[in-house]
Amino acid sequence: MFRTALRNVLAHKARLLMTTLAVMLGVAFVAGTLVFTATLSEAFARSSAKGFEAVDVAVRPDFSSDETDPGGPSDLPRELLERTRELPGVEHATGAVSGFAALAGKDGRLVGEGWSTQGGNYDTGPDGSGEDPRYDLREGRAPQRAGEIALDSATAGRTGYGVGDTVRLSVSGPVREEKVTGVFDTDDGNVAAGGTLVLFDTATAQELFSQPGMYSEIVLTASEGVGQGELRKSVEKILPEQAEAVTGQTLADDQARMIEAEMEGMRTGLLVFAGISLFVGVFIIANTFTMLVAQRTKELALLRAVGASRRQVTRSVLVEAVVVGAVAAGIGLLAGIGIGAGLRSLMGSLGATVPDGPLVVTPAAVVASLVVGIAVTVAAAWLPARRAAKVPPVAAMNSVHAPATVRGLVVRNTIGAVLAGAGAVLVLAATGMDDGKVPMGAGAGLLVIGVFVLTPLLSRPVIALASPVMRVAGVSGKLARLNAVRNPRRTAATAAALMIGLTLITGLTVIASSVQKGVDKMATEALKADYVVSMANYRPLSPEIERTLAEQDEVTALSPMRNSLSRIGDEYEFLTGVNGEGFGKLAELDFTEGSFAGLGGESVIVDADTARGHGWKTGSTFEVVYEDGERGELTVGGVYRDNEMMTGIMLDTAVLDPHLEKVTSMQVLVATEGGASESAKSALEDALGNNPAVLVQDEEDVSESVAQMITLMLNMLYGLLAMAVVVAVLGVVNTLAMSVFERSQEIGMLRAIGLDRRGTKRMVRLESLVISLFGGVLGVGLGVFFGWAAGELISASLPTYELVLPWERMGVFLALAALVGVLAALWPARRAARMDMLESIKTE
Incomplete structure (x- = not known):
């Protein structure tokens, strides 16, 4: 049976290609996400660790104290800096002051990433003639008085500023003109991430970011032979209340954890979309194996007749799924590694600076890719495998296996109605809750699954609505409509893949358009100011x-x-x-x-x-x-x-x-x-x-700034959801190709009685168009419902929220569904039209 399963895989390579592609795309997305986020985390963590190499102990205000006043703990006084310099085991003590400093480029625009544009001080020591161990001057000298600054070398290279240039910058509003006296190297993680660092002399930095004689932090370097823990205990003895001492290793570990937490949000978001692609792929896999089982009814019946048990037949189909899943997962993993490297390069090309570092492929990424690929394929093939095991030996005497029973359809429709009804009730109930996000998510999932289960029942009446339009295409249109409803389950599985993608796209668009309307209304109603x-x-x-x-x-x-x-x-x-x-x-x-x-x-x-x-x-x-x-x-x-x-x-x-x-x-x-x-x-x-x-x-600018953020977010989501649409296209191609193969004899007969090649192509294309539009209509309808429901939750925190139905965009989405149908039908239609009539008629 194992050899039989392998032979079947090799015998149906072309038919399994689309399934392999669907699994591969989903796995590639998962692997690419894990590789990309692991690479970024490692690069930023290494860069941050370098930034703490000169820090053995840092003294800073203790913001965790419960006894602080509402304003928080004060900065650290100069007296504390002097006392730490006198402690045994302290090689060097540096007073640090930091805050926001926005640097303008030569074009007048803000340089850096905005929130990462930092200012600080160059500490020349107690006598004013020392060097700051945090920064290595490579050109010029340190700033010594008001009106002088030093720039980090990365910013100097990006902007073209050098020693002697006058630059414009802002700390908390007013424009300042400063002369560049030096350029320095730094391992600061913010600079590595694309930000800027501007250094002032200590007195100027204190005036700008703190108060005269006060420091944001005191950085200590230990003498040779003194450990960080030992130095920290020594420093703690002289600390005032609301101040704490932290080792450099702790700071580096905290920074690494913070970076990991920031990456976690990005990783989770990307994996959600990978999961959507894989979920859509499940329909394609199940559809493919269902059709393969149906086409091999006689073969499976013969195996049963010569002694194969039901369990062996089930296992043979699942072995095929494991082989397909393993091959697809392996290719997807390699593609994912390429995607991870490509995303890193893309960030660089878009202006985001990523620290140097190797491409990180973790064991977790490899295992997750293989497990996901194989597990998804086997799970999707399980029902077709069970159906294969139920083929009776007597079916070997006939070419067609018994169709689905009325009882089976009633059970399916009942389950679908219960799931859809429960999901709809849960979504509606969630709209009236204070925090209904979790119930609404659960209800949305149940409703989508319920609609999918009911799709075979819905396909006939919905597709029947297209009859008047299909009549225009004559015989080809009538045949296409009949073919689309001939196998409702297959049509449902094909349309459902497209339905899920368009449901998400439409729902997000409705929410974004409505939020934008609410923001416009808020800006108009809340402000009289110009x-x-x-x-x-x-x-x-x-x-x-x-x-x-x-x-x-x-x-x-x-x-x-x-x-x-x-x-x-x-x-x-x-x-x-x-x-x-x-x-x-x-x-x-x-x-x-x-x-x-x-x-x-x-x-x-x-x-x-x-x-x-x-x-x-x-x-x-x-x-x-x-x-x-x-x-x-x-x-x-x-x-x-x-x-x-x-x-x-x-x-x-x-x-x-x-x-x-x-x-x-x-x-x-x-x-x-x-x-x-x-x-x-x-x-x-x-x-x-x-x-x-x-x-x-003004009001229009406020609205436009929000609109830009919403548009950027939507475009990113559209790009991510495009993966699900691509997988859905593969599903339509797969279904049509299988359908053409199954109907070879029928197509040959139609050709023999007068249907020309153009009519044959038109029939297959219209069938694809009808199935795609069916999925599109369901997707847009569900998307509008979910958009409305989510808006009810949003309106609790945004009183000016107003439901907006973007008709033009929804029309574009339906046109996109039609385009998917047309493109997906190109190859199957061409194949059907080029069939040899006599050979097709002889096909069993």
């Missing part, structure tokens, strides 16, 4: 930005929006500082109690959820602990319904600012004379020095 000014990476803005804008003649109203963490009772709440006098002219809020008149002095306005949680109403008073530890008492002057742009406790900046360690704003709302216009926007940008790190956005 412009929102913010940092490009959404870091805090310098108060100088606010002052500069206030001085402009065209500005008629202005309000910052500052964020500050406070403690109210046992809970932490964010306070939002605004201009109490002019905020009502810049924002639109729906008040349930009070109005903007309640905002000013010690009187605040609060969103309804926060007020409900604390039991507040207009006139309620409460005690607050500000971020500097000072206490105060505030009064609720109004309660409003929150939205995505406005939420929390809002109070006048005159009350909040004295309690802030550093006065910054997340945004500045601006109204201009005559409203938003290109001239007003240009005037504001010019006033801010055409800063590459600062965004000046």
